[in-house]
Amino acid sequence: xxxxxxxxxxxxxxxxxxxxxxxxxxxxxxxxxxxxxxxxxxxxxxxxxxxxxxxxxxxxxxxxxxxxxxxxxxxxxxxxxxxxxxxxxxxxxxxxxxxxxxxxxxxxxxxxxxxxxxxxxxxxxxxxxxxxxxxxxxxxxxxxxxxxxxxxxxxxxxxxxxxxxxxxxxxxxxxxxxxxxxxxxxxxxxxxxxxxxx
Amino acid sequence: xxxxxxxxxxxxxxxxxxxxxxxxxxxxxxxxxxxxxxxxxxxxxxxxxxxxxxxxxxxxxxxxxxxxxxxxxxxxxxxxxxxxxxxxxxxxxxxxxxxxxxxxxxxxxxxxxxxxxxxxxxxxxxxxxxxxxxxxxxxxxxxxxxxxxxxxxxxxxxxxxxxxxxxxxxxxxxxxxxxxxxxxxxxxxxxxxxxxxx
DNA sequence: TCGTTAATGCAAATGATTTTGCTTTAATTA
DNA sequence: TAATTAAAGCAAAATCATTTGCATTAACGA
Numbered sequence: 001x002x003x004x005x006x007x008x009x010x011x012x013x014x015x016x017x018x019x020x021x022x023x024x025x026x027x028x029x030x031x032x033x034x035x036x037x038x039x040x041x042x043x044x045x046x047x048x049x050x051x052x053x054x055x056x057x058x059x060x061x062x063x064x065x066x067x068x069x070x071x072x073x074x075x076x077x078x079x080x081x082x083x084x085x086x087x088x089x090x091x092x093x094x095x096x097x098x099x100x101x102x103x104x105x106x107x108x109x110x111x112x113x114x115x116x117x118x119x120x121x122x123x124x125x126x127x128x129x130x131x132x133x134x135x136x137x138x139x140x141x142x143x144x145x146x147x148x149x150x151x152x153x154x155x156x157x158x159x160x161x162x163x164x165x166x167x168x169x170x171x172x173x174x175x176x177x178x179x180x181x182x183x184x185x186x187x188x189x190x191x192x193x194x195x196x197x198x
Numbered sequence: 199x200x201x202x203x204x205x206x207x208x209x210x211x212x213x214x215x216x217x218x219x220x221x222x223x224x225x226x227x228x229x230x231x232x233x234x235x236x237x238x239x240x241x242x243x244x245x246x247x248x249x250x251x252x253x254x255x256x257x258x259x260x261x262x263x264x265x266x267x268x269x270x271x272x273x274x275x276x277x278x279x280x281x282x283x284x285x286x287x288x289x290x291x292x293x294x295x296x297x298x299x300x301x302x303x304x305x306x307x308x309x310x311x312x313x314x315x316x317x318x319x320x321x322x323x324x325x326x327x328x329x330x331x332x333x334x335x336x337x338x339x340x341x342x343x344x345x346x347x348x349x350x351x352x353x354x355x356x357x358x359x360x361x362x363x364x365x366x367x368x369x370x371x372x373x374x375x376x377x378x379x380x381x382x383x384x385x386x387x388x389x390x391x392x393x394x395x396x
Numbered sequence: 397t398c399g400t401t402a403a404t405g406c407a408a409a410t411g412a413t414t415t416t417g418c419t420t421t422a423a424t425t426a
Numbered sequence: 427t428a429a430t431t432a433a434a435g436c437a438a439a440a441t442c443a444t445t446t447g448c449a450t451t452a453a454c455g456a
Contacts, residue, residue, distance in 0.1 A: 017423050017432055025434075043267040043320050048413065057435050062414065064433090069241040113322060120366045121240050121319030124311060129367050157360040158383065164367075165359035169321045169329055185356065189387040215402055215453050223404075246443065255405050260444065262403095402453080410445070420435070426428090 015064075028054035029061065033075040038110040042072060042118060073118060080106050082133055088144050093187060095141050100159055100179035103134070107167040108174055116167055134160055150190060158186045213262075226252035227259060231273045232309050240270065240316040267320040274317035275328040277310055284335055286342050291385060293339050298357055298377035301332070305365040306372055314365055332358055348384070356384045 015022050032053035036045050047068055051058035065071040080102070087098035107113050119130035138152045138160070159182045166174040213220050230251035234243050245266055249256035263269040278300075285296035305311050317328030336350045336358070357380045364372040 015433070020423060021421080022423080022433065041267075041320070041322065044265075046413075058414080059416090059436080060434055117319050117322060121315050123367050124315060124369050131367055154383075156363070157380065158356055161360040161363035162355040164363055165354070168318050168366075169327050169362075171322050182355065185352075185387055189356075189383055213403070218453060219451080220403065220453080244443075256444080257406080257446090258404055397456100399456085400454090403451085405450070406448090408446085408448105410443100412441100412443070414439105414441070416437100416439075418436085418438105421433085423430105423432080425430080 025054070025056050025060060028056055029071075030075045032056075033072060034111045037072070037114040042114045045072065047071070069118075073115075080133070086137060086140055086144075090145055092141070092146060092148055092150075093183060095144075096155065096159065096186070097180050097183045099137065099141060100163065100183055101176070103160070103163055104174060104176065104179045107163070108171075113167050113171055116164070120168060131160070131164065148190065150186070154189075155186065158189060159183060223252070223254050223258055226254055227269075228273050230254075231270060232313065235270075235312045235316055236309055240312075240319055243270070245269070270316050271320050271328055274313040275331065277313055278304055278331065280331055284338055284342075288343050290339070290344060290346055290348075291381060293342075294353065294357065294384070295378050295381045297335065297339060298361065298381055299374070301358070301361055302372060302374065302377045305361070306369070311365050311369055314362070318366060329358070329362065352387070353384065356387060357381060 029050060032050045033045070036049060036053060040049075045068065047061050048058050050071070051061055061071065065074065087095040089095055089098075107116060116130065123129060135152055135156055138155045142150055142152060142155070159179075162182055163174070163178065166178065227248060230248045231243070234247060234251060238247075243266065245259050246256050248269070249259055259269065263272065285293040287293055287296075305314060314328070321327060333350055333354060336353045340348055340350060340353070357377075360380055361372070361376065364376065
């Protein structure tokens with residue numbers, strides 16, 4: 001649960017009055033967007049819809065945000081906390097599995113999946129790769145202790161990419177065995193390379 | 199270049215008249231959506247915009263497609279000619295590599311990448327998976343001759359997903375060795391399973 | 397080629413979204 | 427607590443999207 005002033009701090013457009021009513025309006029709008037993203041999907045949300053669900057006047061939304069994409073990106077900016085501690089048991093396989101499981105759990109929440117799809121729709125040109133933090137984390141995981149010869153690219157290709165693919169296109173195929181299976185695939189791939197170099 | 203009747207066959211909503219004018223209207227709409235996706239981005243396209251650019255009456259779009267997400271998904275889904283012949287040399291590895299190379303070449307064109315991102319933003323609900331044809335093709339490739347024990351899921355996870363991930367988030371990492379490398383990974387993964395079962 | 401009628405075009409009507417001017421509420425500061 | 431004024435509410439107007447009924451075009455089978 002975020003406090004109202006924390007909610008206010010997450011917005012791209014600032015108010016001068018950050019307490020009481022304003023914060024309550026923001027919280028209602030955010031809750032409404034999250035509900036609606038789950039119920040009707042990002043593409044079918046309208047501003048009047050959000051206003052009605054939030055019990056707020058549409059004008060209040062129009063005056064604060066330029067347009068709907070801005071609103072949704074603002075509100076759905078629920079991120080994996082970049083300061084959280086990563087698994088570090090000394091066992092790379094365990095760490096990767098634990099980390100990938102966090103990723104899966106995160107993106108099984110419809111709001112976060114919707115955000116990723118939203119990120120996808122504006123990716124490619126700018127440097128706004130909304131997964132760049134994940135690659136950074138992979139590098140940390142590989143760096144702490146024995147990387148067993150894996151590169152971040154391999155982990156991104158064979159663990160992160162399949163998860164992302166499922167989140168975006170096949171969310172119903174994302175279950176709590178996905179992460180373990182993919183890490184197992186990664187490790188068998190690696191062993192194969194060891195064998196073939198014998 | 200698709201023929202008009204091939205374009206018609208790709209739509210989710212069918213016409214009884216598939217030639218001449220209808221096909222021309224479809225082709226114009228498709229071209230308009232492609233241009234606009236590049237120019238203004240998925241988020242700011244409207245149906246009247248598409249109609250004007252296509253030189254077509256908005257009514258023609260409204261009557262055929264339920265709404266904009268459906269239209270975009272339709273166009274994004276069928277950009278690769280679904281009737282093209284797939285590689286069939288008898289050598290699965292060669293076939294997969296050739297097919298994956300087609301995929302890479304296709305998505306290295308900016309229009310197609312933009313369409314995939316557009317598809318991503320409307321994915322996740324219903325069965326509107328704009329990559330479902332790719333999975334179908336994988337099943338065909340595995341079905342013709344020796345599948346060497348691969349499942350479509352494995353190919354989707356370790357060949358298609360990494361390509362899609364790069365297309366959407368890292369297009370600059372998509373080069374003409376990507377496909378071959380990923381198929382090589384897939385095969386080494388498979389060999390690993392053989393080894394580990396010894 | 398002709399006749400049928402599906403598909404498109406056109407225009408008016410409807411419905412929804414967005415903007416605007418003004419009023420009210422209440423957060424903040426003194 | 428009172429004064430100030432930012433932010434929210436309200437309602438009417440303007441804009442834009444969508445639907446609808448009918449006229450026109452042309453695809454396709456006879």
